[in-house]
Amino acid sequence: MDWKDALLNIVTQPSSRLRFEEPLAKHTYFGIGGEAAAYIEISTVSELAALARFHKQWNVPIAVIGRGSNLLVSDTGFKGIGVRLIGELAKLEVDGDVVSVGAGLSLPRLSKTMSRRGLSGVEFALGIPGSVGGALIMNAGAWGSSFGDVVTNVTVMNDAAEMIELTHAEAKFEYRHSGLDTYFCVTGATLRLEPGDVDTITERMQTFYKQKVETQPFAEENAGCMFKNPPGDSAGRLIDISGLKGYRIGGAEVSTVHGNFILNIDNATAADVLNLVAYIQQQVREKTGISLQTEVKRLGFDTKV
């Protein structure tokens, strides 16, 4: 039996899916990247535990892909298994002001549902097209709020297929970073939100969304902000004053709407994007003395950034 046969045994639920040689471009907002050796959608904790044990036994690389909205996949693809969490791993349960969410749940859905329930704290998340898992890993945020701010606990699975509940402090939330990527998989979180008026919360959520749509590119494929904001400054501003808006390499272009977004405007390759990233970093360093660090994660390259 090879690893592909062994993987077939993991998918036990009717809603779960397994495909081999799956193009990852269609699972990322960038629309870029080669194939994964396999792609699996799993819907239960027990399937995920079986996958962790499989990983230990066969040592095939595994990467959880949320919505692929902060991900650049290599042109040569990923010689491993891409995993998406669905079903009970994308749950949403509300008990008063305490909300339990699965890592596979979509952030915009969470934001909309909470506004309808009159719970405040995730209004900023309507315009962030990721999953709860991706938002926990990245500590995603906007308008001065970050996802970690409303998280009381995070559940993860370790390499031994054990579920562990971490406190807020143990999750180590920082600006667009957490300590959660050391675990096999983030499975969910408990949030504490603030009860409030449905109309006020909904209006706040819609105002954030409108501002985002007006100031950031939404039509073209991209992966959100390419660079982290340096302390006290904005990467978009630095790229703008370096004269790089509209600069293009291959099919990748610096957005003319917001300099911190790289767009796939014409069948860009991952190599086009990385060449553009390197060019921006060099130009911004020369013109401002500041070294920009990337925010977008990479998959299928030699190093995972």
Ligand SMILES: Cc1cc2nc3c(=O)[nH]c(=O)nc-3n(C[C@H](O)[C@H](O)[C@H](O)COP(=O)(O)OP(=O)(O)OC[C@H]3O[C@@H](n4cnc5c(N)ncnc54)[C@H](O)[C@@H]3O)c2cc1C
């Ligand atoms: C148009 C647009 C606007 C955006 N605006 C914002 C914004 O305002 N603020 C902001 O912070 N971000 C923004 N982003 C970036 C992105 O949406 C966020 O970083 C989001 O949290 C990523 O979630 P995801 O599910 O897509 O993660 P992915 O891109 O799928 O993955 C990101 C990383 O997390 C890992 N990961 C994902 N899920 C899990 C899991 N369950 N367990 C373990 N590892 C996991 C992946 O392996 C990868 O390393 C934007 C992106 C786009 C395309």
